[in-house]
Amino acid sequence: MDSFKKNWTIGICAFLMFFLIQKNTIIGQDIHFSQIGNSPLNISPALTSVFSGDIRFVGNYKSQWQSVPVNFMTFAGSYEMKFLNKNMPNSQFGGGLIFNYDQAGYGDLSLSQLGVNLGYTHQMSERNFLSGGFQVSANQRMFKPSQLSFDDQFDGESYNSDIASAEVFEEPSFFYLNFSAGINWHYQVPEKRTRFDVGASVFNINEARQSFFNRNDASLLRRIHVHGMGSFMVADNVDLSVLGLLSKQGPYSETIIGFGARIYLNRTLTKELSIQFGGNYRLGDAVIPTFEIDFRNMIKLGLSYDVNTSGFTEATNGKGSPEFSIIYTLRKVKPLNEKKLCPLY
Numbered sequence: 001m002d003s004f005k006k007n008w009t010i011g012i013c014a015f016l017m018f019f020l021i022q023k024n025t026i027i028g029q030d031i032h033f034s035q036i037g038n039s040p041l042n043i044s045p046a047l048t049s050v051f052s053g054d055i056r057f058v059g060n061y062k063s064q065w066q067s068v069p070v071n072f073m074t075f076a077g078s079y080e081m082k083f084l085n086k087n088m089p090n091s092q093f094g095g096g097l098i099f100n101y102d103q104a105g106y107g108d109l110s111l112s113q114l115g116v117n118l119g120y121t122h123q124m125s126e127r128n129f130l131s132g133g134f135q136v137s138a139n140q141r142m143f144k145p146s147q148l149s150f151d152d153q154f155d156g157e158s159y160n161s162d163i164a165s166a167e168v169f170e171e172p173s174f175f176y177l178n179f180s181a182g183i184n185w186h187y188q189v190p191e192k193r194t195r196f197d198v199g200a201s202v203f204n205i206n207e208a209r210q211s212f213f214n215r216n217d218a219s220l221l222r223r224i225h226v227h228g229m230g231s232f233m234v235a236d237n238v239d240l241s242v243l244g245l246l247s248k249q250g251p252y253s254e255t256i257i258g259f260g261a262r263i264y265l266n267r268t269l270t271k272e273l274s275i276q277f278g279g280n281y282r283l284g285d286a287v288i289p290t291f292e293i294d295f296r297n298m299i300k301l302g303l304s305y306d307v308n309t310s311g312f313t314e315a316t317n318g319k320g321s322p323e324f325s326i327i328y329t330l331r332k333v334k335p336l337n338e339k340k341l342c343p344l345y
Contacts, residue, residue: 031074031102031111033060034280034288036245036256037229038302038325041078041098041117043245044182044201044225045133048080048119049094052297052344053329055081064306064321072104072321080117084342092342094119098135107143113178114138121186123342129186131199135179141210142173169212176208182225186344193239196230204249223249237264241278255283260290272296285310286320300327 033039039060040047049056057079064072080096096117103110115137122130150165182201188194203223211218224247231241241260247253260278273295280288286306294300306320 031076031100031113032247032254033062033074033076033325034256034282034286034304034306034321034323035060035290035302035325036227036258036280037241037243038292038300038327039076039078041080041096041115041135042076042100043227044184044199045117045135045180046119046131046182046184046199046201047197048096048117048131048133049082049092050119050121050129050131050184050186050197050344051080051329052331054332055079055330057326057328059326060323061325062321062323072102074103075101090123090342092121092123092344094121094133098137105143107145107148109143110141112140112142115178115180121342121344127188129188129342129344131184131186132182133184133201134181137178137180138175139178139208140173140175143212145169145172171212174210174212176210176220177206178203178208178220179205181205187230188344190343192233194230194232196228198228200227201225221250223247231260231262237267238262239264241276243280254285256280256288257283258288258290260292262292262294270296280304282306298329298331300329301325302327 031042033042036043039058040050041058058077060074060076062072062074064074076099078096078098080094083093083095085091085093094117096119098113098115098117100113101110115135117133117135119131119133124130145167149159149161150167152166153159153161153163155163180201180203182199184197184199187196201224203225204220205222207219207222209219226246227244229243231239234240239262241262243256243258245254245256247255258278258280260276262274262276264272264274266273274293276290276292276294278290280290282288286308288304288306290302290304292300292302302325304323306323308320
């Protein structure tokens with residue numbers, strides 16, 4: 001019971017941190033997912049290879065606001081693997097690749113991002129791990145002027161697409177590099193199915209210059225993330241999970257909090273099966289029911305739907321966005337005489 005109270009206290013303290021550091025919240029639009037725990041490399045570079053297993057594939061898809069003309073589509077895919085060194089039993093290196101693609105509006109305004117992640121985790125004690133990570137990404141932002149319409153294409157009675165517009169766009173596509181970094185604390189008690197991750201990260205460190213007109217007129221503001229995610233056992237076949245994310249970029253910010261209950265239907269080795277029901281809330285914007293199914297601790301499928309609650313409801317009728325995720329984790333079979341290095345669970 002004392003152990004349970006201690007774990008509960010750790011989880012609640014980490015969770016409440018998001019409210020203590022938050023002031024006024026203004027909703028901003030950027031590449032983001034509602035299932036924040038299922039897109040780890042988009043949360044922090046420090047989460048690179050912080051998982052149970054040796055190799056991990058993650059895929060995410062989100063479609064927003066299909067009921068209004070200016071809809072958004074976001075896709076992400078990532079790959080990670082661990083690099084262990086027998087001479088450094090308390091350390092673990094990790095590497096990964098991440099690809100993000102976002103598209104919106106009539107002009108197909110898009111962002112394509114390919115990033116390389118590097119991470120390092122050090123085991124501070126039996127239950128505590130400290131990680132740091134870095135990401136460098138190549139980015140392309142573009143749109144298609146031919147798909148837009150302008151007032152000089154009005155012939156006096158109606159819009160005429162055969163009339164050539166005098167609008168000139170010298171640079172409908174541009175390229176830039178981006179740098180990001182983060183830090184993460186991982187706490188675990190495997191025998192109690194308890195784990196927590198708390199950390200912070202900074203994206204767009206170099207504040208790359210970008211504009212379709214004058215590249216010196218605008219820069220990409222730094223984006224700061226503070227995250228907390230965890231779960232702990234409340235019964236033999238039930239775990240409770242909590243999560244939170246504060247994202248702030250200039251005058252814009254986004255805060256997500258969430259809870260979930262995981263039910264273990266089968267705990268037999270190699271036949272493990274569990275389902276999770278939960279709900280997230282994006283402050284001032286959306287209520288997000290979520291569902292996950294996990295098979296053999298290897299394949300996890302996630303489904304959620306944003307039910308819009310902001311002023312935009314007048315246009316969407318509450319229809320926000322469906323989101324899908326898949327996580328595939330591989331575990332290598334190690335020789336019996338080989339000691340497990342830096343055991344993350």
